[in-house]
Amino acid sequence: MGAGSPPSISPGEESHKLWWWIALAAIVLAVLKPVAPDWLVRPPVWLVWPLADWINAVFTFMRDDLGLMHVTRAFADGVQWLLDVTANLLYGKRRWPRLEDPIPWTVIAATAFMVGYALRGWALGILSGGTFIWVALLGQWKWAMETLSVIIVAAPIAVLFGLVLGVLAWRSSRFELVLDPVLNLTQSLPHFAYMIPVVVFIGVGPKAGAIVTIIFAMPPMIRMSLLGLKKVSPEIIESGQMCGATSWQLLRYARIPSARNDILVGVNQVIMQSLAMVVLASFIGMPGLGQKLLQLLQALKMGRSVEIGITIVLLAVVLDRCSKAWAERQPEHFEKGTPWHQRNKLLLVWAVLVVGLWTLAEFWPLAQEIKRTQAFTISKQLDVILDGFIRLVDPVTLAIRAFLIRDVLIPMRDAYLWLPFTAVLAFVAAVGWRIGGRRSALTVSAFVLFIAMSGWWDRAMITAYMVSFAVLLAALVGLPLGIWAAGNERRAKVGLLICDTAQTFPSFIYLIPVVMLFGVNDVAAIGAVVVFAMVPLARYTIEGLRGVPETLIEAADMSGANKRQTLWKVRLPMALPTMMVGINQSIMFSLFMVIIAAFIGTQDLGQEMQRALSSTDVGKGLVLGMCVAFMGLAADHLAMRWAADKRRALGID
Amino acid sequence: MSNPVISCREVWKLYGPDPTTYLNGLNGHDPGFDVLREAGYISAVRNVSLDIHQGEMLVIMGLSGSGKSTLVRCLSRLVDISGGGIEVEGADLTALSEAELIELRRNKMGMVFQSFGLLPHRTVLDNVAFPLEMRGQDKHARRARAMEMIELVGLQGREEYFPRELSGGQQQRVGIARSLAIEPDIWFLDEPFSALDPLIRREMQDEFLRLQDLLGKTIVFITHDFDEALRLADRIAIMKDGAIEQCDKPGNIVMNPATEYVAKFTENIDKARVVHARDLMAPVSSTVPDVVAISAGATVHDLARRLVDDLSPQLPVSDDDGAVVGVLNRDTALNVLLGSA
Numbered sequence: 001m002g003a004g005s006p007p008s009i010s011p012g013e014e015s016h017k018l019w020w021w022i023a024l025a026a027i028v029l030a031v032l033k034p035v036a037p038d039w040l041v042r043p044p045v046w047l048v049w050p051l052a053d054w055i056n057a058v059f060t061f062m063r064d065d066l067g068l069m070h071v072t073r074a075f076a077d078g079v080q081w082l083l084d085v086t087a088n089l090l091y092g093k094r095r096w097p098r099l100e101d102p103i104p105w106t107v108i109a110a111t112a113f114m115v116g117y118a119l120r121g122w123a124l125g126i127l128s129g130g131t132f133i134w135v136a137l138l139g140q141w142k143w144a145m146e147t148l149s150v151i152i153v154a155a156p157i158a159v160l161f162g163l164v165l166g167v168l169a170w171r172s173s174r175f176e177l178v179l180d181p182v183l184n185l186t187q188s189l190p191h192f193a194y195m196i197p198v199v200v201f202i203g204v205g206p207k208a209g210a211i212v213t214i215i216f217a218m219p220p221m222i223r224m225s226l227l228g229l230k231k232v233s234p235e236i237i238e239s240g241q242m243c244g245a246t247s248w249q250l251l252r253y254a255r256i257p258s259a260r261n262d263i264l265v266g267v268n269q270v271i272m273q274s275l276a277m278v279v280l281a282s283f284i285g286m287p288g289l290g291q292k293l294l295q296l297l298q299a300l301k302m303g304r305s306v307e308i309g310i311t312i313v314l315l316a317v318v319l320d321r322c323s324k325a326w327a328e329r330q331p332e333h334f335e336k337g338t339p340w341h342q343r344n345k346l347l348l349v350w351a352v353l354v355v356g357l358w359t360l361a362e363f364w365p366l367a368q369e370i371k372r373t374q375a376f377t378i379s380k381q382l383d384v385i386l387d388g389f390i391r392l393v394d395p396v397t398l399a400i401r402a403f404l405i406r407d408v409l410i411p412m413r414d415a416y417l418w419l420p421f422t423a424v425l426a427f428v429a430a431v432g433w434r435i436g437g438r439r440s441a442l443t444v445s446a447f448v449l450f451i452a453m454s455g456w457w458d459r460a461m462i463t464a465y466m467v468s469f470a471v472l473l474a475a476l477v478g479l480p481l482g483i484w485a486a487g488n489e490r491r492a493k494v495g496l497l498i499c500d501t502a503q504t505f506p507s508f509i510y511l512i513p514v515v516m517l518f519g520v521n522d523v524a525a526i527g528a529v530v531v532f533a534m535v536p537l538a539r540y541t542i543e544g545l546r547g548v549p550e551t552l553i554e555a556a557d558m559s560g561a562n563k564r565q566t567l568w569k570v571r572l573p574m575a576l577p578t579m580m581v582g583i584n585q586s587i588m589f590s591l592f593m594v595i596i597a598a599f600i601g602t603q604d605l606g607q608e609m610q611r612a613l614s615s616t617d618v619g620k621g622l623v624l625g626m627c628v629a630f631m632g633l634a635a636d637h638l639a640m641r642w643a644a645d646k647r648r649a650l651g652i653d
Numbered sequence: 654m655s656n657p658v659i660s661c662r663e664v665w666k667l668y669g670p671d672p673t674t675y676l677n678g679l680n681g682h683d684p685g686f687d688v689l690r691e692a693g694y695i696s697a698v699r700n701v702s703l704d705i706h707q708g709e710m711l712v713i714m715g716l717s718g719s720g721k722s723t724l725v726r727c728l729s730r731l732v733d734i735s736g737g738g739i740e741v742e743g744a745d746l747t748a749l750s751e752a753e754l755i756e757l758r759r760n761k762m763g764m765v766f767q768s769f770g771l772l773p774h775r776t777v778l779d780n781v782a783f784p785l786e787m788r789g790q791d792k793h794a795r796r797a798r799a800m801e802m803i804e805l806v807g808l809q810g811r812e813e814y815f816p817r818e819l820s821g822g823q824q825q826r827v828g829i830a831r832s833l834a835i836e837p838d839i840w841f842l843d844e845p846f847s848a849l850d851p852l853i854r855r856e857m858q859d860e861f862l863r864l865q866d867l868l869g870k871t872i873v874f875i876t877h878d879f880d881e882a883l884r885l886a887d888r889i890a891i892m893k894d895g896a897i898e899q900c901d902k903p904g905n906i907v908m909n910p911a912t913e914y915v916a917k918f919t920e921n922i923d924k925a926r927v928v929h930a931r932d933l934m935a936p937v938s939s940t941v942p943d944v945v946a947i948s949a950g951a952t953v954h955d956l957a958r959r960l961v962d963d964l965s966p967q968l969p970v971s972d973d974d975g976a977v978v979g980v981l982n983r984d985t986a987l988n989v990l991l992g993s994a
């Protein structure tokens with residue numbers, strides 16, 4: 001079947017046979033492994049290209065000969081200046097603007113409350129104000145401000161660059177054509193792959209943390225602005241043209257404001273990505289909550305880790321809710337003749353609060369800053385509770401751990417490693433052919449071939465085994481949970497709320513409970529991946545099942561189907577394409593998480609990535625990153641292709 | 654008659670791979686919609702020649718996809734035509750530079766859209782002032798002018814509202830006010846009332862007629878609704894597959910359809926409400942019957958009672974000044990009234 005011809009669920013007779021033959025070849029290759037020549041089992045030397053060296057050569061050339069270093073350094077200096085300003089305001093760094101003291105915590109908490117209140121009323125106000133009070137009371141103020149001072153600088157820059165690139169992509173379809181695959185790749189590169197080049201060009205510390213955050217957070221902004229600009233209704237544009245707007249005026253006054261909601265959804269994503277990255281940037285010396293959490297986790301100080309974990313989660317929820325509320329806000333008019341102080345009531349209240357609290361802070365030091373010695377902590381109590389709990393479940397977790405490692409993980413890993421790479425390649429090609437014909441087969445085998453050529457085959461197989469096991473486990477738990485939650489309206493609502501909230505947490509957070517339960521090892525890593533991967537699975541299952549048209553279900557009821565039959569014969573098949581999106585996301589999430597989890601001890605690509613990071617080996621880091629990205633992209637290609645065909649066959653969308 | 658305000662000569666708009674080359678190959682010959690489609694081209698506007706005069710209200714009608722919107726968008730150059738020529742007040746529209754086109758739109762043309770096309774983030778006032786803002790008028794002047802327009806369409810008191818907070822009819826009033834803010838000479842309206850429910854639509858039509866009486870602009874108006882067309886039109890153009898089948902006075906369209914398609918199109922119309930005495934009258938012959946004259950502007954429907962009651966075979970028809978200008982044959986008129994014409 002050709003690329004353009006409408007694909008079919010059952011490919012033509014010819015190709016139907018072909019995918020069988022390829023699958024058969026895979027089986028034969030696997031079975032004959034003991035007698036197969038070496039070059040069929042592992043990529044032969046001539047196939048492994050020194051990609052890392054080439055990349056390093058290019059980077060050295062760019063840095064030294066092209067003088068790109070000066071450009072990046074200049075940009076980094078600008079960012080540094082901004083960081084100094086925000087750091088100074090938030091936690092006092094004795095630079096410009098020279099304040100006697102940083103902004104009192106009470107003022108910031110009050111501001112957070114007012115922002116939340118203005119956006120969505122009391123509940124959000126109390127949540128965001130309360131979060132900052134919690135942070136201050138627990139003596140985490142400085143770390144939280146270190147983290148926030150970077151987000152405050154990085155997120156707007158990412159938004160600005162993303163918007164500009166989005167506009168450019170919208171203006172020039174050729175640019176869009178180039179940008180699209182780049183965005184696909186960048187959105188599937190694991191976090192660490194971004195850090196290594198930044199370390200090379202910028203160094204370590206807050207500056208590097210900010211810049212890596214900017215780069216990492218930009219792609220969704222580009223996507224959303226492009227999408228928003230494309231979606232603006234043609235009549236709005238035409239009416240703008242008929243009003244005599246020039247093309248710049250059209251963009252500035254009609255297109256961008258009309259795309260406001262999508263652009264602000266982009267801003268929301270930028271903020272959430274920034275938070276995730278800033279926390280992880282502790283690996284390249286970014287101080288703040290992430291670094292503290294990393295240290296505490298490695299020292300197995302559970303109570304304190306949980307405290308910080310709660311803070312990060314609260315911050316994530318506050319940032320997410322506030323930016324979403326902002327995106328969803330619709331303009332409201334004031335009655336005619338409303339006086340100025342009425343129109344700006346909230347602003348005035350805020351100003352009064354700021355002045356009042358600032359004055360208070362002058363006289364009462366606790367309103368200015370709560371020192372760590374004065375802080376209140378629940379880590380002792382937490383430790384006791386957690387200790388008790390862990391002692392209670394320890395026999396169980398120990399047994400699970402032993403069983404998993406001995407009877408499942410190690411045999412599974414060995415099996416993956418045992419497979420000849422040619423068998424894997426053929427198997428992937430067969431699946432590709434079955435799902436999307438020749439084109440898909442070529443695409444996915446090209447991705448896998450790259451991994452073979454990178455020289456990291458064994459590591460990649462370990463990553464693949466962890467991801468496939470984790471996704472399988474996540475599906476075993478997540479799908480039934482999702483189906484159960486979709487059972488009625490209320491459960492579905494709660495379920496979606498939980499999933500959406502859980503999705504805003506930076507991935508790092510998921511490591512806390514599993515390290516607590518399982519210690520620092522493979523099982524913990526897999527546990528974290530399973531929990532993280534379960535969220536999108538459950539979410540899209542609920543969404544898919546709830547999205548089945550009511551009329552279909554009524555028709556099934558009228559045909560005398562019972563609940564079980566309706567579920568299996570009507571709802572699940574209809575929901576399958578949407579659920580596939582969840583499976584796809586879950587694979588992506590797992591890949592990211594497996595890489596992050598490397599620092600609690602795995603032997604996959606992630607561990608090598610960490611090594612590349614500590615030896616600032618750009619080439620190696622990028623090659624490893626691309627291996628991860630290509631695994632993700634191959635899975636993504638197959639899942640999306642399958643879901644699209646299924647949708648078409650079902651006549652959805 | 655004065656020079657036309659808008660004059661189209663053999664205007665074409667083709668959608669397809671390479672319209673200009675293909676059109677040149679045709680040498681002005683029109684092979685018809687189906688042949689063009691075989692060749693891979695959608696002829697949205699096909700060989701349209703049309704003059705629109707100062708102060709005239711031309712209504713364009715036709716089925717969905719017949720090219721009405723595209724024709725109007727050609728006239729305002731929201732789309733570039735593939736062949737032919739359009740002159741606006743004597744200037745070649747297709748030859749205008751970007752800047753000249755913007756000037757033209759800033760000073761001469763206004764357009765109202767079916768789904769309003771309001772900017773969602775701007776208040777009513779700012780929406781209406783938008784074209785003035787685009788041409789750089791200072792804030793005070795443009796607000797004053799916008800307020801005038803808002804009052805003209807009866808939205809005073811709502812100027813601080815956002816489009817979202819208005820009903821459909823009110824939103825369309827904003828669209829009308831906006832299109833009038835620059836005092837355009839030429840006014841395009843693309844199905845301005847079809848998104849509105851019947852009651853509001855009626856109200857908006859009255860409003861529109863009032864405005865037209867007040868302003869006397871040259872208008873091109875698209876509608877699907879024959880009643881609407883009859884209420885408003887000086888002339889009606891009926892389009893099919895991109896071409897204009899007939900363009901004439903409403904009465905003529907109904908009484909003398911040029912093609913079978915037009916005849917079918919007008920088949921279900923209550924002709925008595927459309928046809929005026931003037932459309933049916935014959936020249937004054939030797940003797941004018943000595944009865945009270947009827948007005949040339951009256952529809953047959955208006956005359957129904959008189960036609961039934963008055964048995965004289967011919968009735969005198971007088972114009973607005975009371976002068977007798979013709980005679981109406983009673984049988985002819987009754988045929989129209991009874992639908993057997």
Ligand SMILES: Nc1ncnc2c1ncn2[C@@H]1O[C@H](COP(=O)(O)OP(=O)(O)OP(=O)(O)O)[C@@H](O)[C@H]1O
Pocket residue numbers: 668695696697715716717718719720721722723724
């Ligand atoms: N950008 C375009 N590309 C291709 N074909 C188009 C384009 N715009 C319009 N057409 C085609 O031109 C024809 C005329 O469209 P147009 O919108 O002018 O119809 P219309 O008479 O306004 O219909 P409606 O009453 O539904 O508004 C249609 O067949 C349409 O599919």
Ligand SMILES: [Mg+2]
Pocket residue numbers: 721722723
């Ligand atoms: Mg139309």
